[in-house]
Amino acid sequence: DAGVIQSPRHEVTEMGQEVTLRCKPISGHDYLFWYRQTMMRGLELLIYFNNNVPIDDSGMPEDRFSAKMPNASFSTLKIQPSEPRDSAVYFCASSSSHRNTEAFFGQGTRLTVV
Amino acid sequence: AQSVAQPEDQVNVAEGNPLTVKCTYSVSGNPYLFWYVQYPNRGLQFLLKYITGDNLVKGSYGFEAEFNKSQTSFHLKKPSALVSDSALYFCAVRSSFRGSTLGRLYFGRGTQLTVWP
Numbered sequence: 001d002a003g004v005i006q007s008p009r010h011e012v013t014e015m016g017q018e019v020t021l022r023c024k025p026i027s028g029h030d031y032l033f034w035y036r037q038t039m040m041r042g043l044e045l046l047i048y049f050n051n052n053v054p055i056d057d058s059g060m061p062e063d064r065f066s067a068k069m070p071n072a073s074f075s076t077l078k079i080q081p082s083e084p085r086d087s088a089v090y091f092c093a094s095s096s097s098h099r100n101t102e103a104f105f106g107q108g109t110r111l112t113v114v
Numbered sequence: 115a116q117s118v119a120q121p122e123d124q125v126n127v128a129e130g131n132p133l134t135v136k137c138t139y140s141v142s143g144n145p146y147l148f149w150y151v152q153y154p155n156r157g158l159q160f161l162l163k164y165i166t167g168d169n170l171v172k173g174s175y176g177f178e179a180e181f182n183k184s185q186t187s188f189h190l191k192k193p194s195a196l197v198s199d200s201a202l203y204f205c206a207v208r209s210s211f212r213g214s215t216l217g218r219l220y221f222g223r224g225t226q227l228t229v230w231p
Binding site for chain 2: 102103108110
């Protein structure tokens with residue numbers, strides 16, 4: 001398996017534009033997580049899904065953020081409109097429902113909003 | 115409530131010396147504990163985990179961690195540090211409790227390890 005695949009790796013956009021981040025989890029994994037990492041706040045859980053259903057979105061900072069998982073092999077995180085304070089590295093991770101298994105992380109998307 | 119604490123933002127150690135990166139946790143039910151490492155501009159990589167059994171678990175790159183239930187700790191250790199071990203280390207916990215947070219991993223803030231030559 002190629003692991004968790006995120007795209008794009010880097011994104012630079014202007015304030016006010018819509019940004020869509022994409023994630024392909026590992027095949028067979030039924031949990032998918034979106035994290036944001038910044039120097040100030042560290043690693044924050046934004047939202048996670050189980051069997052394509054959002055379980056906890058309490059970490060989503062505000063209504064400008066939305067996430068979907070239309071099927072088991074694809075998820076998106078959308079920011080509309082984007083703001084400079086959204087600049088961060090966004091990670092997607094997936095894991096199996098077997099509780100003794102670890103989560104596997106993608107390489108991340110570095111988002112810069114100017 | 116589930117949580118993980120990494121009390122040290124930074125750990126500095128000389129190459130060849132033993133290293134310890136500390137982690138304590140709070141979780142409902144039995145804990146499943148994990149350590150991850152992050153190199154610059156990379157995602158988090160799994161190092162090792164404790165699920166059950168022997169309190170001392172061994173992982174990648176010569177790292178090991180000791181589970182201490184009474185102290186609710188899971189410190190990461192390595193007998194002899196390498197310069198290439200310099201990275202950001204995260205401790206994480208998952209609850210065995212079948213509640214609303216089942217499946218969720220709780221991460222600490224991370225500890226920056228620097229190994230100097």
